[in-house]
Amino acid sequence: MSVLPARMPRGRRSGARVPVRVGPVSARVSLRTVLVSALAVVTTGVVVVLALTAGDYPLSPGQVVAVLLGGGDAGARLVVIDLRLARVVLGLLAGAMLGVAGAIVQTTTRNGLASPDLLGVTAGAGAGAVAMLVLTGPGTVLATPVAALLGGLAAAALVALLLRYAGSTGLQVLLVGVGVSAFFGGLTSWLLLVASIDDLARANVWLTGSLGERGAAEATVLAVTLAVTAVVLVPLAARLPALELGRDVAAALGHRPARAEAGLLLCAVALTSATVAMVGPIGFVALVAPHLARMASGAPRASLVVSGLVGAAVVTASDLVARVAFAPLLLPTGAVTAAVGAPFLIWLLVLGRKGFTS
């Protein structure tokens, strides 16, 4: 009966978990995941403070902290709250949403290479938003995210349809995503060709994927989207551990896998599209954040919360780099995330096996 394991573990244990029970709520919590979350929060906090110090009127971290705690002098308050805070909050929200969306897509598709941007959802949302901008003129702050959502959904539907015929393992997903991205990228280029000069300028600023030139209105749209999606996501996310055992096992455990997966992916598309509509396409965050979260927590799957925290840290840090690296020249945030994310993708591809396993 007793058979020795094929290979002994070399310090590889999923982190110890402790039961947590409060009234009707209960969970098994991994201490390492809690630690990683705390670390991500602290890192993000430090980056936020640093981001608020940097700019044309340099402030000390002490001044920034004082303002954030409700103190500080009038000048510092003006710079931090009225000039810089919206951009930082926008980065936090966009990063968190991309991180969560990426973790959902990676877990649900059981594919380490799948992420909303690589799958073409970002390009689809971009085309939707540009179409709105070009065909109806400057819309309201709400019209663009709705158009982006429709574009993102169209891209997601196209990917799902193509994968049904192409097979959906490893690289096929990536290839189909590249194809769909190219299609919607082409659509965007065509829309820009027929656009008026004013719309073109507006669209171009937006298409670089930058946190600049945006403010509280955009941050509010993101916050509302995140809040609404979270209400749907929390119960659905509890099904992820069963879903990642495969559809048959999930069904045998009393779930409706197809419906749960569709709901989860819909949330991911909504989160991505809203982000794209508000800050433009910030690439690779949705790919990188879940991997970092998973590796750091030593867990089989990136927790949505940890991935969101990591995403927030990555985007705020990238935006800080974008602002100070070549100052006074400002880089688009998306350029920095791409510079970090593209090598990461190549590393994943070279590493192969690990990220692809079903």
Added chain:
Amino acid sequence: MTAFHIDSLTVRFGERAALDDVTLTLPRHTVTAIVGPNGCGKSTLLRSLARLLRPTQGRVLLGDEDVSGIDRRDFARRVALLPQGPQAPDNLSVIDLVARGRDPYRRWFDQWSRPDEDIVTDALRRTGLEDVADRPLETLSGGQRQRAWVALALAQRTDILLLDEPTTYLDLAHQLDVLDTVTELHRRDGVTVVMVLHDLSLAARYADHVVAMRSGGVVEAGPVAEVITPAMLRAVFDVEAQIVPDPDTGRPLIVPRGGAHTWRTVTQPVPVG
């Protein structure tokens, strides 16, 4: 006492009928093996029992209820399924896998109640995995890993356990290991076990009831000694074999003589000169 009653069940994939008008009764508190050559419809039958496939015609009754009318969570509390070659993500610990077996009982905010903990611990003990509970699945032997999946099904606390080829890809020692675990559950708690087995000699050794299938139909079904016969092996598997009683258990032991065609060639006198 019947666990399942299958009533003129037909399952078609496009034009092809994987199951063609099958009527069959599976007894309760019994270990049943479904055997047959590749593509005979045995997995389709098992998946229909588990409601993973919708019948084209006919129906499956659990006790006296049509399975398609049972609430899915309620069904998961009565019938557990271990599909063929299940895949777990890397770095998933045994206990995290087995804990999912409580899903049919819990709400999304109630993921690890005290009863959950007790039942999961019990499932680990009965499959002999207590000591490796915190280890990632991929560091275990094939047999231990498969026992972990059995423990997942066990944590569902069902009366019926469906297993689709639970011994595929395992070494012989691990095959016996897994089937010993499963039959022990049956012996101690009277769990009804229905499993698709590729290996006839394992079916003869572990099952009390055998269903022999070919081309989407049931050729024979009944107690193991009545079904495992030279005539059945010839009709279902195209195999010539002798059946002798196992000296230890008295169960049928299959001694193959070769495929039907080779047998004929070999027995014909070879012309000399």
